[in-house]
Amino acid sequence: MNIVNNAPPEPSNSDEGPLSREAxxxxxxxxKGGDEDAFGxxxxxxxxxxYGVIYRMVNNAEDAKELAQQAWVKAWQRLESxxxxxxxxxxxxxxAVNSVLDQARRSARRxxxxxxxxxxxxxxxxxxxxxxxxxRPDRGLEREEIRRAFDAALESLSPEHRxxxxxxxxxxxxxxxxxxxxxxxxxxxxxxxxxxxRQVQERMKGVR
Amino acid sequence: xxxxxxxxxxxRRRDGELAPHRAARLDRDGLRPAVVDEAETVWKxxxxxxxxxxxxxxxxxxxxxxxxxxxxxxxxxxxxxxHLKRPWDWATTTAIAIFMVLLGFFSLRISMxxxxxxxxxxxxxxxxxxxxxxxxxxxxxxxGAVVIWMVTPADAPADGGKS
Numbered sequence: 001m002n003i004v005n006n007a008p009p010e011p012s013n014s015d016e017g018p019l020s021r022e023a024x025x026x027x028x029x030x031x032k033g034g035d036e037d038a039f040g041x042x043x044x045x046x047x048x049x050x051y052g053v054i055y056r057m058v059n060n061a062e063d064a065k066e067l068a069q070q071a072w073v074k075a076w077q078r079l080e081s082x083x084x085x086x087x088x089x090x091x092x093x094x095x096a097v098n099s100v101l102d103q104a105r106r107s108a109r110r111x112x113x114x115x116x117x118x119x120x121x122x123x124x125x126x127x128x129x130x131x132x133x134x135x136r137p138d139r140g141l142e143r144e145e146i147r148r149a150f151d152a153a154l155e156s157l158s159p160e161h162r163x164x165x166x167x168x169x170x171x172x173x174x175x176x177x178x179x180x181x182x183x184x185x186x187x188x189x190x191x192x193x194x195x196x197x198r199q200v201q202e203r204m205k206g207v208r
Numbered sequence: 209x210x211x212x213x214x215x216x217x218x219x220r221r222r223d224g225e226l227a228p229h230r231a232a233r234l235d236r237d238g239l240r241p242a243v244v245d246e247a248e249t250v251w252k253x254x255x256x257x258x259x260x261x262x263x264x265x266x267x268x269x270x271x272x273x274x275x276x277x278x279x280x281x282x283x284x285x286x287x288x289x290x291h292l293k294r295p296w297d298w299a300t301t302t303a304i305a306i307f308m309v310l311l312g313f314f315s316l317r318i319s320m321x322x323x324x325x326x327x328x329x330x331x332x333x334x335x336x337x338x339x340x341x342x343x344x345x346x347x348x349x350x351x352g353a354v355v356i357w358m359v360t361p362a363d364a365p366a367d368g369g370k371s
Contacts, residue, residue, distance in 0.1 A: 036276060043275055044268040051271070052263050061264050065271075072275040073282060150257040168223055169255040175225050194219040201250045 019045050024088045032079050039079075043072050046089055049171065050096050056166050057100045057159065059151075067103060071096040086180050090173075093181040097163055104159035146207055153203035157196050164192040209233075211243065218244055222251060331356065 019027070024045075030038035050071060055064035074095050082091050154162055160182070167178045168189075175186040175193075182189065217234055220226040226234075331354050334343035340361035347354055 036279070039279075040272045040276065043272045047268040047271050048265055051265050055263050055265075056258065056261060065266055065274075068271065069274050069278060072271070073278045076275070076279050077282070146253070147257065150254060153254075154258075165254075166258060169258045175223070190216075190220060190225065193223065194216050197219055197247070197251050197254065198215070200254050201247055204250050204253075 021087070025084065028079070028082060028084070028088060031076070032082075039076055042088070046092055049089065050092060053093065053163075053166055053171065054096055054100055056170065057163060058103070059155075063103070067099050068096070071099045074099070086177075090177050090180050093167070093171075093173075094183070097167075097181050100163065101159050149204055149207040150200070153200040156203060157199055161192050161196040161199070164189050165196040168193055209237065211241065214241075215244065215247055218248065219251070222248070 019041075024042070027038045027042050031042065047068070051064060051068045054067045054071070055061070058064050058067065071092070075092055078095070082088070086094075154165075157165070163182060164178055167173045167181060168175075173181070175189040178189045179186045214234070217226055217230055221231055221234065331345050334345060334356055336343055336358055338358070338360055342359050344357040344359070345354065346357075
């Protein structure tokens with residue numbers, strides 16, 4: 001496993017990752033013709049971003065891996081339906097987002113059935129990522145507290161609100177692109193992001 | 209402008225999604241309540257938190273190997289799902305199969321030479337009612353007529369007849 005600290009998002013819209021738009025289109029055409037190797041290149045090019053979004057949603061490495069795998073298999077099976085009207089990564093995110101939201105809904109139903117069930121969290125130690133140390137141990141603790149508070153606040157959001165926020169903040173996607181990925185209108189995306197921020201803000205009161 | 213709307217606009221502005229005339233209005237109004245500053249601080253912290261989260265990403269090759277294995281495992285059922293899932297697909301497939309069989313049958317009939325039809329036996333059984341007599345049946349190729357030869361026990365010159 002590689003531990004990656006994601007950099008701030010690239011400017012949105014025309015970003016197709018490490019491949020040019022033409023290269024992606026060419027690979028997609030080959031993959032549509034049944035070329036597994038071409039599809040493999042797409043998987044490897046977009047894997048990090050797709051996995052990152054899913055992981056941030058489920059907060060569990062095993063679940064994230066399984067969901068990412070499912071999303072790519074679905075993408076292969078539905079490749080014929082990709083007409084190129086949206087960018088490939090937006091189309092791919094739509095599949096990944098659906099997988100995650102379906103999983104979240106299934107989990108919610110399971111929770112309704114079994115109230116004793118507790119969500120499985122990543123067993124990795126919480127402090128695997130260390131914020132920059134400025135030599136003040138109390139500062140480290142403070143940051144850890146803030147980090148945990150943010151995690152708890154994010155956990156309290158609905159999957160739809162959390163997803164919209166992640167796609168905006170991490171992926172730098174526009175409201176229109178997020179709407180395409182989540183099958184909703186840009187206005188809905190705007191409301192979800194604003195609501196998510198306000199909710200988190202409310203929950204962060206008293207921290208610091 | 210009320211505070212709620214103002215915050216909404218600040219949120220959109222942060223994402224680069226606020227229309228220019230509204231951004232200008234925010235700037236023109238100039239007043240930026242403390243609650244907006246507070247919100248901006250938390251929102252920025254939230255964005256940083258999400259971006260800086262440690263992601264234990266599996267290597268891309270490992271993911272692709274897993275995906276490829278799954279693709280190959282699901283290939284037959286995917287084909288069936290794509291082609292045979294809907295009932296009208298079954299109906300179409302059956303209709304095409306019946307059509308092809310009928311087409312094949314009639315094509316065979318049309319392409320058969322007339323002789324082939326003529327070789328079919330048109331006399332299946334001859335009962336001479338003469339003790340010890342035997343009958344031979346053949347078809348005249350030129351006329352297409354069926355010829356029946358009768359041989360009697362007296363071994364007299366064979367009587368024959370044409371039917």
